[in-house]
Amino acid sequence: MNRLRRLVLAAALALPATPILAQSPFIVVASTTSTEQSGLFGHLLPQYKAATGVEARVVALGTGQALDMGRRGDADVLFVHDQAAEEKFVAEGFGLKRQPVMYNDFVLIGPTADPAKTRGKDIVAALQKLGAAGAAFVSRGDKSGTHAAELRYWTAAGTDIAAAKPNGYKECGCGMGPALNMAASTGAYVLADRGTWLSFKNRADLAVLVEGDTRLFNPYGVIVVNPAKHAHVKQMLAQGFADWLVSPAGQAAIAAYKIGGEQLFFPNAIK
Known part of the structure; x- marks a missing residue:
């Protein structure tokens, strides 16, 4: 069992022991229509679940609306593309940090x-x-x-x-x-x-x-919602999603997504 999967499993076991959560841990990802409508999530999320056992339930909105979901605590993690607004979100204390993912x-x-x-x-x-x-x-x-x-x-x-x-x-x-x-x-x-x-x-x-x-230039970042603002946020599971996106496996999966032989997104996680 790899380190990431062990961390995710530990996070899942730390959750309240209800049958549904034990069988299918999940996170809510507030993201953009571009990641959804481009087909990227259809390509990425099955690989993420296979690697971690966690289901990512995506709510695809405009980035501004996704950030508002995070401010309300209606999402565990954000995957969006307005860097100035993302950095403001983190500076205001609503997110833990912004990690570059792709562009x-x-x-x-x-x-x-x-x-x-x-x-x-x-x-x-x-x-x-x-x-x-x-x-x-x-x-x-x-x-x-x-x-x-x-x-x-x-x-x-x-x-x-x-x-x-x-x-x-x-x-x-x-x-x-x-x-x-x-x-x-x-x-x-x-x-x-x-x-x-x-x-x-x-x-x-x-x-x-x-x-x-x-x-x-159009950069995308991932931000875990700050549990200090909303205690119900699944921080460990959300961080596991962010860590997978910027891991070699996640970055390779992003690079591999193509339509008609043309690559749609280019990984740029900071090594």
């Missing part, structure tokens, strides 16, 4: 014909062109990590979305998949994480138009 990147998706002429590597210039043209743009508008990144890019482009939205700007208040579906059905532009885009089937006339800008 991918954001891409600007739009009609293949690109009527606003955004194609290239500069996301700020692209948004300036979208704003000037009044082109249709779908924003998730859901306080997710993708939404937070989008707002940063608009600000860098000289547009304060909170003060005045450009013509054509629509908020869906939805996850990444539905936002892509809306863009596909209306011929709109949309900012997406590459993982969800690669797994997206209903592309219609959409294509990747802007990629490769260093500002589009």
Whole structure:
């Protein structure tokens, strides 16, 4: 029995001795729609359970909502992608620490014909062109990590979305998949994480138009919710999940997840 599995078993035995917990220890993971809709969890979680015997029950939300779940104590561990918000969460005492897990990147998706002429590597210039043209743009508008990144890019482009939205700007208040579906059905532009885009089937006339800008870097981290704030948090089991994600086995599993031969996420745990 490896060390990680022994630690998880010890944590499970330390829980109240009810038949259900003894048979199936579990944790609640608040995560993002990108990790769910890209298919990553379908790939990772069976391997995690096989290694530890613990079930991870995922609630997929925007990162902002996932962090709010942690603040309320409705999750044991967070796996999200808005580093500034994650570090604030830890600084406020709601999380024990942020551990880097992996990264991918954001891409600007739009009609293949690109009527606003955004194609290239500069996301700020692209948004300036979208704003000037009044082109249709779908924003998730859901306080997710993708939404937070989008707002940063608009600000860098000289547009304060909170003060005045450009013509054509629509908020869906939805996850990444539905936002892509809306863009596909209306011929709109949309900012997406590459993982969800690669797994997206209903592309219609959409294509990747802007990629490769260093500002589009999209890091993911894992945070165990602080049991000092919420005593019912399953700290040992949650830490076991975090430790598995950053272990050689977890990092290899992340690297191995591909669609059409293309890797969706790149492990970057600190050794």
